[in-house]
Amino acid sequence: MTSSIARRDFFRSAADGLHGTALAYLFGRELYGGSGLLAADAQAPSPPRLYDLTPKQPHVRPRAKAIIQLFMQGGPSQVDLFDPKPTLTKHHGQSVFRDLAADVSSPEAAGGLMRSPWKFAQHGQSGTWVSELLPHTAQHVDRIAVVRSMYNTHPNHEPALYKIQSGKLLPGLPSFGSWVAYGLGTENQNLPAYVVLDDPQSRLPVNEIQNWQSGYLPPVYQGTRMRPTGSPILNLTPEKSRQRPQPVVEASRRLLARLDRIHKTQRPGQLRLDARISSYELAARMQMTASDALDLGQETQDTQQRYGIGNKTTDNYARRCLMARRLVERGVRLVQIYTRGQMWDNHSNIGSSLVGACQHTDQPVAALLDDLGERGLLDDVLVVWGGEFGRLPIAQIRPGTDPKKAGRDHGPAGFSIWMAGAGVRGGTVYGTTDEIGYKAVDKRVSVADWHATMLYALGMHHEDLYFDRHGFRERLTGTDKVRVVRELFA
DSSP states (O other): OOOOOOHHHHHHHHHHHHHHHHHHHHHHHHHHSTTSHHHHHHSOOOOOOSSOOSOOOOSSOOSOSEEEEEEOTTOOOHHHHTOOOHHHHHTTTOOOHHHHGGGOSOGGGEEEEOOOSSOEEEETTTTEEEETTOHHHHTTGGGEEEEEEEOOSOSSHHHHHHHHHHSSSSSSSOOHHHHHHHHHOOSOTTSOSEEEEOOTTSOOOTTGGGGGOOTTSOGGGSOEEOOSSSOSSTTSSOOGGGOOOHHHHHHHHHHHHHHHHHHHHHSTTOHHHHHHHHHHHHHHHHHHHHHHHTOGGGSOHHHHHHHTTTOTTTHHHHHHHHHHHHHHHTTOSEEEEEOSTTTTOOSBOHHHHHHHHHHHHHHHHHHHHHHHHHTTGGGTEEEEEEOSOEEOSEEEOOTTSOGGGBBOOEEOSSEEEEEESTTBOTTEEEOEEOTTSSSEEESOBOHHHHHHHHHHHTTOOTTTOEEEETTEEEETTOSSOOOOOGGGBO
C-alpha cells in the first residue's frame, strides 16, 4: 500500500528538520565553541559596568540625601497663593495690556488688572503671607523658604516644562532627576534612584514621559513610574498561571545571566543593552522590596487620615505623598509627584478651579512635612514645591463672557516656588516681583539657578556634574553664568 504526501507538506516537514539541526548546531557552538557559554565563562571577566546606580560620593558634604519634588504642572497663580499685591486691589480693572503683551498667549482675551478674590494673612513666627486657599500649608511657613522671584523664559507649557525639567527649551535632554541619579546613584539597590508618581486616574502630564527621560545620559538613569494602587509597576510579578518552582526560576536567571555576558562580550559599549539588563535585574529585586515599600497598609490609620487618605478630594494625591515618604525612607534619591492633569492651568473660572487644585493638594503636602519632621527625615530630605511658571495679574476673559468666569493667562516672568527641609532657612521670603506681581525684579532666580541650588543641597556642584558627549562636557545648567542661592540655607 502506498501513500502520497503533498509537496507543500513535504517541504514543511523538511524545513522543521533543518531548523532542528541548525538549532542543535548553534546550541553546541554556543555551549562548547569559541564564542559560547563555556568559553565566555572561561574568558577574563568582562570590564566593570561604566554606568550603574551604585551609591556615588557627592562633591561636598550634602545637606540633603534625597529630594521630594511636588511638581504642580500647569502654573499655580503666585498672586493668589504666596505673593499678595495690594496694588492689584487698588487698581482692579485698570488696563496694562501693552506692558504685558509679550507674555500674553491669548491677546484677544486679555482684560484689566484683576485683584485676588481671596484674603491673605500672616502666619507663624515669621509672619509669612499665605492665601486662605492653603490653610494647612500656612501652618508650616516657619519650615518653608518662599522664593517669589523665579522666572522662566517661555509662556507656553511644552517649552517651559522642558526648561524646568531639563534646563533647555528643547526636547530630548536629560531631566533633573536623571542627572541626580547619574551623579549620586541610589542607597538601595533594590529600588530605583529616581521614581515618578504621576496620577494614574489622569492622562500623562504635558510632554508625557519626556518629563523624566534620560536624554543623552545612559538609559539606566531614566525615571521609573510607579502606581499608588495595585502592583506598583505593571508586570512586576508573573501571572499565577505562569508561576514556576523556585529552582526552575533560579536556573532560568542563571542561564539568562550567562547569555547576557555573551551578548555584552560581543557588543561592548552598548549602553542601551546595559540599561535593559540592569532594568530587568532591578525588576527581579523589586518583586519583594517595591511592594513592601509601597504597602500603605503598614501605616497607622491616624497617619493615613492625616494625609487625607479615604477623603474623596485628597485621597489620590495623599497616597502618593505618603508613598514618597516611604520611598525616600528606603534610600530612593529623588521622588517626583505630579498633580492631576493641568489642574493649575486656570485660564477660566479661577474662583472654582484654583480652589479645587488647592483642596486636592494642601492637606497631603502639609501632612508630608509633618510626617517627615516627626520622623527626623526632614533634616535629610529637601521638599520643593512649584510649577513651570505662574499666572498673569490681569484677567483672562473672552468678550461677552460673564466676568465671574474670568481666569488668568500664563505668567513666566515672575512666579513663586518654595522649599523646606535639609537645612533650608525656614520662615524666609526671598526675592520680589513688581508691584502688580508680573515679573521678578529683585534677587531674580532663573531655572538654572534653581537647578544649581537643588544640586548644591545634594552636595553636588553644578559645574562638576557633567557628561562627556562628543568631546563636550554637557551639564544640566549649561555654560551660562549660574548662581547658587545659598541664602536659602542656614
